[in-house]
Amino acid sequence: MISAGTLHAISTELVVGMFVLSGFCFLLCILDKGPEVKVNVAHWALLGGLLATPAAIITGVLAAPGEGIENPLLANKLLLSMSAVGLAIGVLLRRRMGAEVDRLHSGLGMVSVGLVLFTAGIGGEFARGETLIFFIPKETVFLFPIWVSALILILGIVILGKSAVQHRG
16 A cells, blocks of 8 residues: 555655646746747646646645644645645636736746745655755745635636636627
8 A cells, every 4th residue: 555645755746847847838938939839838737737736735634744734834835735726727727718828927837836846845844854945934824814815816706707708808
């Protein structure tokens, strides 16, 4: 039987690899270098990483010692990975609705990749006590009050609705 820790390592490497490939292709889009296939590779790799993310989150929670998310590092990992998922979904939906792959679009894709890499860095600190991410406090959990979360949710729905109206018009 394979342990949750081993499955987490496998799924995490899959997520990070797909997101890094996507980020590299988005960088090529920003620089306007490389073959035209970079746009398709960026989005397909982003989708692949997005599809593998739930497995990494679930196996990570199962592999964590204790009763769930008791460590602030784990809470930050969950917060950052969910933010990356939301941003990646937004980038993919924006492309699906026919948006041009410009610097803004590619930049949003790269921010999603950065969030995943930051999450991986926190995982390294939690598991091995080492990371390259040393300039941001990771022991503090940044959570919004419920009213801010509701405001952000409403803002997201309004933006999505506005985009849908513009796309149909």
